[in-house]
Amino acid sequence: MKAPSFAYSKPQSLAEAFELATHPGAKILAGGQSLIPSLNMRLSAPEVLVDITGIGSLRGISVEQGVVRIGALTTHAQIERSPEIARHAPLLAQAVAHIAHPAIRNRGTLGGSIALADPAAEYPACLVALGATIVVAGKDGERLVPAEDFFKGLFEVDLRPGELVVAAEFHALLKEERSVFLELARRHGDYAIIGLAAHRGAETRFVYLGAGATPVFARRASEARTLDAAISVLHEDIDPPADLYNSSATKLHLAKVLLTRAWNTLTTSH
Structure with missing residues (x-):
């Protein structure tokens, strides 16, 4: 399919971009790796495309x-x-x-x-x-x-x-802080079945992707003192939606697998 008709503008300053972005039906173009396919599939139909790549x-x-x-x-x-x-x-x-x-x-x-x-x-x-x-x-x-x-x-x-x-x-990461990112997908580069961004600093934060409509901060698991305790309360933090290939129960199981891996990485000495 071809994209619908739209006007195109490429501002050279933020002030110009702000002005154009207020126009009804304006859509911002940055890298275009999601927007352009959505235009070609006619899932998006902006009146004006504001290309900010020149700023x-x-x-x-x-x-x-x-x-x-x-x-x-x-x-x-x-x-x-x-x-x-x-x-x-x-x-x-x-x-x-x-x-x-x-x-x-x-x-x-x-x-x-x-x-x-x-x-x-x-x-x-x-x-x-x-x-x-x-x-x-x-x-x-x-x-x-x-x-x-x-x-x-x-x-x-x-x-x-x-x-x-x-x-x-x-x-910036401090000397005593640790971070780890883990993701499971059917093939490398595919959308994640489930993913986990974990950071341990002044507090520990386990945040899942693919587990809800937004990033899901697993607060109870993050506050747990032991891995077993974190795993036992994870179902209270996340209720991942099923997708075409995986049930909610499967994704919760995989979320626990990632939690275990992340916990072990964060607690390993430098």
Whole structure:
């Protein structure tokens, strides 16, 4: 199929992008790895496509005063190859290798993944696990939204009309902290059957992807003092939906398998 007709604009500044994004029927184009297929299948029919790929200020990775900042237009491949991410955010470094295939990672962006909020996506769960902040901006200024509050429902996020995701920020990994990302899929690059982003710092956070409409923070399991206790309460935290190939019970079992692996990794000494 071919995409429906739409107007196209490529702003060169955030101010111009904010203005265009307020137009009725406007849709933001970042990496386009989800939007373009949805256009071609006519699942999306914007009146105007706002291509923000020319805004250089939305690209890049920085680490300042213990805070990692990743611009919205930073690609998966750039995150995958970044020595700063490998050192200061190993959770993302592990997760990005699970995102589709190299061709997709060369074009897809952090901001696009966050704004789409696919429940099987890796970044949203990682950002919740890291206690990250999503930086959003519009004509009225900038807002800082905790990742845990940003993802509101199935493909629904805390973006007001005319706002864009600008960046994600989180604390760099401290020496005594540990992170691990685990995912199960039928084939590498497929959508996850179930995945787990785990981080142990001042608190432990086990956050699942593919277990609900949004990243699911398993609070009771995270607060458990032993692995057996965490496994025993996990069913109170998550009730993963069945899919075409796996029942809810199967996905819960796999979630426990990942929890066991993550727990053992986090409790192993450096």
